[in-house]
Amino acid sequence: MKQRIVLPLLFSVLAACSGSGNRAEKETAVTTDTVLTTLADPDTIKTDAVTSATSKPNEVLFNGTMIVPPDCQATVTVLMGGTVKNSSLLSGTVVRKGQVLVILENPAFIDLQQSYLDSRAQLEYLEAEYRRQQTLAKEQAASQKKLQQSKADYLSMKSKEQAAAAQLQLLGIDPIRIEESGIRPYLEVKSPIDGYVGNVRINPGKHIAAGEPVCDVINKERTLLRLVAYEKDLAYIQKGAVVEFTVNGIGNQVFRGTLISVGQQVDEISRSLEIYARVDTVEEIFRPGMYVTARILH
Structure with a gap:
């Protein structure tokens, strides 16, 4: 009779322990799944x-x-159109400020230089004539009409000379250098800043209109x-x-x-x-x- 009582009791204890272990494993699994779901949930x-x-x-x-910034990016344009004579620009090429990027041909550029040199030469004569008429007028050896005419001729030619010189300076040409070395046959377009060349839009033989972009330079x-x-x-x-x-x-x-x-x-x-x-x-x-x-x- 004692053995019959002990065996059922032993089976009950083992079943209770097994059930408790399963519940613990289930609780751990639920907790782990919750954490993983939280981390992976978008x-x-x-x-x-x-x-x-x-x-x-x-x-x-x-x-x-x-x-x-804007001052580190320049779009290179030409103020006077022309035909591209020579250019080997490639995107990514390193250039320095003042470096020649492209050479253009345009007869109007030669005419502008000639106009400046002619105005400069005539200006010297008209200035001397105006000074002479001033001296004669003081001595009452010349009429006021001649003095006024010489003054008008001198001032008119001076304005033409200044206008031609200003145009040359806009094109990057020093007028004094033209007087020293003579007329230049080609117009050189130079880089305004240091940097890298990009967006090249030219090739030899292409005609570039005034104001048309040639390339970009980025610093x-x-x-x-x-x-x-x-x-x-x-x-x-x-x-x-x-x-x-x-x-x-x-x-x-x-x-x-x-x-x-x-x-x-x-x-x-x-x-x-x-x-x-x-x-x-x-x-x-x-x-x-x-x-x-x-x-x-x-």
């Missing part, structure tokens, strides 16, 4: 509907592009970030703050910059504004137009 990561930027709690990311020494921010992010934005950013196509390498400007007008539709940061160290691989993702350190 609803827990906020995504910007306009820029597709993502942000973690207490961190705001800003998307944008690399640019250069990357002062590369900036133009980032898109939103009014809800203004609390995280402060001029002078340190900016860390990554560049699309350069992996996960982190670069630094400094926030230098915050836009003062919010777009009525997107509720966005532009902010600008100066890149602390400009890398050779950087190019204007590259996409970047940045965050502001606090």
Whole structure:
């Protein structure tokens, strides 16, 4: 009789222990599944509907592009048209300020130089004649009419000489050099700044009209970030703050910059504004137009 009582009791204890262990395993599994679901759930990561930027709690990311300020980008144009005689420009070529980019042929350029030299020569004669008439008028040996006529001729020629000289200076030609070395047959178009050539629009034999662009020259020494921010992010934005950013196509390498400007007008539709940061160290691989993702350190 004692053995019959002990065996059922032993089976009951073992069953209770097994049930308790299963409940513990189920509770652990549920807890683990909940954590994994929370980390993987895309609803827990906020995504910007306009820029597709993502942000973690207490961190705001800003998307944008690399640019250069206006004074570091020049569009090279010609004030006098002509036919391209010689040019070996390629996009990406390094040029210096004052370096010849293209040589143009135009008979009107020769005529302008001749007009200046003729005006200069006649001006010397008319000035001497005017001085002589002034002396004669003081001695009452000449009429006032001759004096006035000589003065008018002198001033008229002086204005022509000054106009021709001003046009030559606009074309980058020193009038004094023409007097010393003579008429130049070709017009040289020079680079206005140091930088890299881009958007080349010419080739030998092509006619370039006055005001038509030849190429662009870009100086990357002062590369900036133009980032898109939103009014809800203004609390995280402060001029002078340190900016860390990554560049699309350069992996996960982190670069630094400094926030230098915050836009003062919010777009009525997107509720966005532009902010600008100066890149602390400009890398050779950087190019204007590259996409970047940045965050502001606090």
